[in-house]
Amino acid sequence: MPQDISFSVRNNNGDAVRVGAWRYAGDGSGPNVHLQAGVHADEIAGMLVLHLLMQRLHTAETQGRLKGNITVVPQANPLGIGQFRQGRILGRYHDATGHNFNRSFDQSAAMARPSTCVQQWQKKLVQLAAPADVMLDLHTDDEALPYLYVHRSFWPRGRELAAAMKMDVAIIWDDGGDGSFEETIIAPWIRDGVTAGRMAATLELRGQGDVSDRFAEQDAAGLYNWLCGCGVIDESVAPAEWPVEAVEMGHMETILAPQPGVLIFEKELGDFVEEGQRFARILRTPGDPSSEVVLHAEQAGRLVTRYRDRLISQGMGVAKFTGSRVSRNWSGGLLDPN
Template sequence: MSYRRLDIPLPSPAPGVSLNLVAHQFGNRSNGRSAYLHAGLHADEHPGLLVLQHLLEQLQQLDAAGAIDGFVTIVPYANPIGMSQRLFGPIAGRFDFDNGENFNRNFRLLDERVAAHIANARDGKMTPGEWKALFADSLAQIVATSPAQVMKRELARLAIEHDIVLDLHCDTDCVPHVYASELQRQRATELAEIMGAPVALIEPRDAGGGAFDQVHSSGWGTVQAAGLLSENESGFSATIELRGQADVSDELASRDASNLLRFLSREGVLTAEVPTAADFAAGPVAVFPLDGASHVQCPVAGVIVYYKAPGDPVSAGEVIAEVVRLDGGTFNERVRILSDVDGLMIVRQLHKLVRPGQRAALLAGERPVRDRNRGSLLLDF
């Protein structure tokens, strides 16, 4: 058995209150390849929390059998701050109550520090292990005081020493999909296929937002873009959207956990070969550029009625939904919502009482959407 548990204290937000991160680690960090996974960074997204419980149970069995060749770190809940933010019952753990900041935005990225090192280095030939040490040193220098700042720094420091970083999320009501860097298109597509996700959204290096997985990809991407390491030699990070908020069940979680193990096996972290579930049927993965993703807004307040479901094809100008105005001038008055892309519906709202300006749907198309700012492709909500 190679298991160990880490407890990382966070600053107390108030007298008598304690917060901590928990990490479970398996294998030997000096052997083979390594992987980091966490869930619940958006604390109102719960499918990944159950997936990681199933994954921990399976890793424990693999560890007992000596089948973990590399090193695996699992953080079963990445945001104890958000998980404690309840408003009259429901968890409202997507935004920090202190400043309104999205918990999965504004992580400190590594591209500037790495680019400066490359520019000043006489010899850019460094091993992946040496690059990891540089990344870790950069993160260690971050000055953090608030609980959220310290939490973000510690999550990034835990993850950065690993070759593979997977951040488990979900959306409101959606098909499974994967976000990853354009420099890792092939591995992102393989991950989506293994997870049974029909869509991969590929981010340009200047997508903006400072999401958690971008800490890892900003460092490795800068090295890879400089021609110092190939795609396979570089680390890989991705965000996996595990369906919708209501899709929490042992059946789905067990299958997702096994698929994650299949990906880790393919990446050389495990010696065991993980079989494909008998009822698993992987289809083709549609790959779209992130700047071709359209966040279609609700035009008015009311009850939204959808004519398209996640995964359905859409055409520009097609009616995808209508908002029924409860205070309209006529009974059952409706305002149409049109698709502005040729592609697929990825996400729609779970709760159907909507407000003006609220996202009605996320649609993915092949062509860049007009008026999208390439440097802020990840929205703040």
């Protein structure tokens, strides 16, 4: 049986809330792994994926086939998971402080005495993952193709992970600066020059509505097979073959809404558009044809993400596309600064 290594943090009211965590023991000959989902508590798909994966890991542990220790945190954020408002979970930001749950992990980890419940939670989560050689953080976008965020230090090795997960796109980044969990974990590796044999990535498992047995079983199998391939589980698995488009972070095009209104997409996820081609429109005032604005692609590329709701406010991200040149809107940092 896996070892229960769950821990508690305090919520806004000072009550203890539990972060469920389990460790599967290997024989010490393989890399140690940390897997987690739900840092943004409204991104649910990874929770089901890890739930299913844990059943396979239990079998491998029982049969003595684990070479590395594997820590699994299938629902990492008890602070955000309870933030329901008018029937909808708001799990990206902490209600009381406005803190984005996946920002400033580095600052929280460096504090001797974190002052807020979010900072305390972040520090404990970093401490749990810090000994790992492999860290995968499972997220989802609004509506999206499955895609991978990976630091340049782990590319092209990350292609095998993306292929195992049948991810269509891998976004390669260099500098973050916002203290995301992934960035915080790999910072000492990069500083000390010890990235060989290690891996860290953020996996975007499609969109927030893509929670199903079919997807979860496919993703759990992909993770399991990849863990076999990188020497964590003693099982022979053929490397996956899947076309993965590698895109520089600065080449991704994010189209913002020039006005509020009803959002109508004319292209589907994965569609290729030419530069200048229309892909959506926004109707500001239904009944007034002159209030409609057509949106065009900034450059040729594939539609990777779409805004989930069909009523959008001005300035929100409508869609993201792959590109072949630096976006004129690129100013550094990660893809989603907020």
